[in-house]
Every structure is written in structure tokens, then in C-alpha cells.
Amino acid sequence: MELVTKVRRTMKELINAGKNLKTSRDVDVFTQIAFDYNLSAMTYGNNRKSGTFAIQYLVSPKPDSTNTAPVITYDQIITKFESERAQAFKDEGLILLSCSYEQSDIVADPVTGSVSLSFTINISVTERTR
Structure with missing residues (x-):
């Protein structure tokens, strides 16, 4: 499971989790909504693991703002x-x-026209042996 821990840490760093993944009335909502993975052994001699990951994110405008995106x-x-x-x-x-990437827009509120962005980053990763 060390591979999963390393991928989580790396993705949080890349998506700027420490700064942007906050939810409040003063900022846009930017959150990871799913972290799906599938692990397998790549080589059996040294127990090297590989994994396929689908990490989903949601970005929405500040709830009380007049922004539609x-x-x-x-x-x-x-x-x-x-x-x-x-x-x-x-x-x-x-x-x-x-x-690879997947992107879609979700209309969150048909009255105000507020649109949230949902996207997925799909990656295949393996451990370095040297």
C-alpha cells in the first residue's frame, strides 16, 4: 500500500492541495471527490507494484458569490x-x-446558472526499482 500513499501525496502536491483544497464561504470549492485504484504485481522477484488510478475533482464557484463559474x-x-x-x-x-484526462461541466443551479467543473485524472504508475 506504499504505492497508494505515494500517489496520494504526489497528487495532493501537484493539484496544490495545501493551498486550494479548502471549502468555505469566502473561496471557491475545490475538492477531491474520489480516489479509485487497482494494484497489481509488476515483477514477482522484487515485489514491484504498479497501479491504475482515477482521481476525481470538483471545482465550484463560491456559494454566495454572483460568479457562475x-x-x-x-x-x-x-x-x-x-x-x-x-x-x-x-x-x-x-x-x-x-x-489521461476526463472533463465535464455540471449545472449545479438552473436558476442562477452556476456551473461546477468536474474532472478526472487517470494515471498508471509503477514503483522505481533503483
Whole structure:
């Protein structure tokens, strides 16, 4: 399960969890809503693990604001993730094998037109052996 712990830590760092994953009436809502994974043994001699992860996020505008969309955009989040992912996974002793994205808009309130952004980052990761 060390692989799962390392991936969680890396994703929180990349998505700027310490700063942006807060919920209050003063800021947009930006939260991880799901962390699904599937693990397997990659090589049996040294017990190297690999995993496929689907991490879902939700971004919504500040509840009492007049904004109809969140201040931070999907492109900003993904651009930051893409520019820093290689080094972040390497620093954790992980190899990022593949990465894909899914995005959708959810109309949260048909009266105000408030739109929330939901997206998923799908990754395949293995442990570095050296």
C-alpha cells in the first residue's frame, strides 16, 4: 500500500492541495471527490507494484458569490499538473507510465446558472526499482 500513499501525496502536491483544497464561504470549492485504484504485481522477484488510478475533482464557484463559474479553470489546473508531474513522481520514487484526462461541466443551479467543473485524472504508475 506504499504505492497508494505515494500517489496520494504526489497528487495532493501537484493539484496544490495545501493551498486550494479548502471549502468555505469566502473561496471557491475545490475538492477531491474520489480516489479509485487497482494494484497489481509488476515483477514477482522484487515485489514491484504498479497501479491504475482515477482521481476525481470538483471545482465550484463560491456559494454566495454572483460568479457562475469557478475562478480557477480546468486549463490552469491541468497545465500546472503537466508541467510539474514528471519531477514530482520521480521525487517520490515512482514512474508515471500513462496519463489521461476526463472533463465535464455540471449545472449545479438552473436558476442562477452556476456551473461546477468536474474532472478526472487517470494515471498508471509503477514503483522505481533503483
